[in-house]
Amino acid sequence: MPEHTVASRLQLSGLCFLLQILTIILFAVFVRYSPESSVGLCSQQLNCSWRNQDLGFQHPRFRDVRLQVLLGFGLLMAFLGRYGPGSVTVSILIVAFAIQWAVLIQGFLYFFPNDKIYVGAQSMVSADFCTAAILISTGAVLGRVNPLQMLLLTLLGVTLFALNEYILLSLMGVSDNGGSLTVHTFGAYFGLMVSRILHQPRVDKRKKQPDTGHQPDVFAVVGTIYLWIFWPSFTSATTVQDDTEPWAVLNTYFSLVASTLATFVLSPVLYEESTPRMVQIQDATLAGVAVMGMAGEMLVTPFGALIAGFLAGLIPLLGFRFLTPILHSRLKMQDTCGVHNVHGLPGILGALLLELVFPLVAQGSRTVATQALCQFCALHVPLLLVAEEGCERRASGKEPSTSTLV
Amino acid sequence: MPEHTVASRLQLSGLCFLLQILTIILFAVFVRYSPESSVGLCSQQLNCSWRNQDLGFQHPRFRDVRLQVLLGFGLLMAFLGRYGPGSVTVSILIVAFAIQWAVLIQGFLYFFPNDKIYVGAQSMVSADFCTAAILISTGAVLGRVNPLQMLLLTLLGVTLFALNEYILLSLMGVSDNGGSLTVHTFGAYFGLMVSRILHQPRVDKRKKQPDTGHQPDVFAVVGTIYLWIFWPSFTSATTVQDDTEPWAVLNTYFSLVASTLATFVLSPVLYEESTPRMVQIQDATLAGVAVMGMAGEMLVTPFGALIAGFLAGLIPLLGFRFLTPILHSRLKMQDTCGVHNVHGLPGILGALLLELVFPLVAQGSRTVATQALCQFCALHVPLLLVAEEGCERRASGKEPSTSTLV
């Protein structure tokens, strides 16, 4: 990080103060706890499509709400741990802001004709999803933007995330409980686009930073452990259909296991070492959960989950070796933490798998196939949203337009 | 730590052995598992007011008992991780003893006319609360007392904690599910009082030890993550009224988030660095949960939780900068880990907030206001108890009496 003068130090402090005061005022005016039933978030709302869950107080899923929030924060912390000790404080700043804004902006979208936003545990889980996506996109520009720019990007990212999620889940009816599209793919491509816009030819020295951690560091180990423990339960916590729950959990576990093994298969071929580094295992774990985000609930055979996980586990290694240099030299996109390889491509693979593999293995009815097709189309929404945003930014003169991603 | 001779080494070993044997004998004579229903701790007891929860076996909260114990230990471990690698072993010793004694002493208080103490999962949760308070007070004297003295202080602290909790919760009917008063305020002021009694003018070299951790250390990161994940669920796990549960969870999350931001606002103003250290963020997190201990269940608006958290997050920074030097020079109290700033003052703020802010934001009835007033009075009980204990100690000639805290 560059030296911070007194002015820049107080700039960040002042901006935080102003934004927090503004948020408190907006909360005071608009946000209330759901009055009748503090759990059934929108039982009284007519136009409510909040994750399609009309939870009443007597609903058997009620007992899980607290567990969901618990898991949601476990997820956040797993991502947070991923960026290592040097950037944890900034990441915590982003988490703290993103959660508040996500509650606000998602509330405005879903409760639009009302004059109040009624929040409950579900809002917090949804805000966790949003913050996870922001943390992913942060990984693409880490070390190249200062905390002040990070805050502004967070504000922009939260808005786009909420819009993207609203279009996909509420308007198109896509099932994406594990967040393949809304969290992983959106987060990765938003981060890449920001990285492209912020491209400065001279600041290339931090590019190879994620490759330097040769000894298995504590944060990668703890992060991987958190992901193994919390993610599968998290995937299922947001599942709509009750009876598919255990499938989603088990599919995610099988995917995790196979993606880890794929690292052990490919890493000695591509690199010099006999066993993969801990960071590579963590990348494979993330890819394994990213690919199961959408398909987890639908895949009905364990070996399908094994194959999907195995393929997903190959992606980060191949991406870091072959794709990242091309992205950097041709498209001028520096992807500091490789989020494109770890989140972007596996998320897309998850959506593609549903389209290609699903009809072969499903014993399902026509509705399932239609759903899968619809899911595939849904893939293009985050890409379009991000691309459009990139164009707008470039059109506004901040960056000479050379090429686009999509 | 000073050099330990063979004698002092075996002293600690022998004392541990004697105390453990004594505890086992007391358990053998007095403690039994609750016979009829191992969950409904005191369903058959007439004079039972154990946290006001007459849980029967069919109660829907039954399924949470295991989760509560899980969370209770998560809480303990979060505090334990706070003291860094150097003092973890001693902290574990204290945890191991405090849990056993808390079960015994709380059992004696609540089951007094019976000849047996019937323990269940609730007793373990209650013992966890007590041990957390002991760990907090340990933070005030860390590095200045040897393990042997720690053990004796633990025995004293557990007894006072149980007495304090019994007066507040059972006799006065105060609602303090998150432990603002019973855990945070009691722990901090008991620790400060012990620190005052143990004051030795010449041993000042460790005073500034908590300020030396410049790089974000692993323990502070892991501790903060644990607190974010476990504490809000823990607050709600002990809530009496079923329908206020999600409020307590969400209030705690909003408070956490705002207190973290407050650190980013104030830290650059008071200190030279542009971003706060990880330890400061952890302090703010603790202050954010301490302030929500009592108010969490009662605050009925999200922005109230944001404001309370923001104010609480300012306290540790201001306290370390301005109050700790005064405490040390004027009142001769060395607060090694700054527990007064992190636990004591935010806990008091939580009790004050209930009194001052609550009537303004509540849509509540008169009962709520009376309850809040009663809570405010309850604030004085731990202070009095601790002060009295300090006087007794000083009266017994161990320390020249100069001034008192309260």
Add this chain to the structure above:
Amino acid sequence: MPEHTVASRLQLSGLCFLLQILTIILFAVFVRYSPESSVGLCSQQLNCSWRNQDLGFQHPRFRDVRLQVLLGFGLLMAFLGRYGPGSVTVSILIVAFAIQWAVLIQGFLYFFPNDKIYVGAQSMVSADFCTAAILISTGAVLGRVNPLQMLLLTLLGVTLFALNEYILLSLMGVSDNGGSLTVHTFGAYFGLMVSRILHQPRVDKRKKQPDTGHQPDVFAVVGTIYLWIFWPSFTSATTVQDDTEPWAVLNTYFSLVASTLATFVLSPVLYEESTPRMVQIQDATLAGVAVMGMAGEMLVTPFGALIAGFLAGLIPLLGFRFLTPILHSRLKMQDTCGVHNVHGLPGILGALLLELVFPLVAQGSRTVATQALCQFCALHVPLLLVAEEGCERRASGKEPSTSTLV
């Protein structure tokens, strides 16, 4: 680790690839998700004795299935963290394979006459148990076998574990929910036997490696914390009788606490330091949970759990001091991580305690005593299985037979 040539590197990669492809094919042919009710694993099966749990969809324990898998992975990760940063990657490889094979082999055993294996959440929990045992046995040979040999040992270990568990739980009806015999004792003695077979007189330099960690390392602290948090809930998650659940949890906590204290009592006597090292505390914690594996559900008094835990906490210290040198010099068994002291002996103590102490403290009926006797006999099954396996290996000429363990 020795230098790896290109050939040995690709050997591991190729073996992983072949085994993963083979596993996927076996999964494709044999493994399906349970069709009718994805939770009630074997509600439609006649010959089903899968942990004696015929869970239907309406069963109140249904809500815990996800928690069980969560806890199961917490357990795995606790063990994984035990082996320090240097060997985490290899341990993760073993975990990833062992889970898949455990699902397969346990499935073949329990669903034998069927042509398909129907897996559910219970299979995953059972596979977690198996993987934990494999990780324990890994601890005995860590640093002396290469990853390739580890993989083959894992395959062998999973098969023997499944056989052992099938004989104990299904044929003999032993109650071993915490895995005293199936996990701890089996894992330790299988590891010891492998260590004996692999004995090479010249490679003795890593023998004392576990004693070198003088400063309390992060992994030992995090591992201990995980065990304290997750293990007791895990013990109870697999309990058969609903009303004994809280006993199992509380017994495990009391045992944990007392075993930790035992370390503080004995460590200063045997070693030079005044407080035990973090690694010793972790060993005591593991011994404390190992001893409660079988007895946890049956002990009906808290002081019994305290005594059992206290005795178990003494074992690792005594074992490392007196037994490990004898094992190494006389029986040529190098136990790199001391699994015999930490898992083997406490597991046996747990089985013995049931036999010796149980009739004295139980208010129970005759059935309980018979059960305890049966449990005691069950102790010999893992020892015999492991011994026989050792003989077979030696008979096949890989090692000059000198002496056996049992």
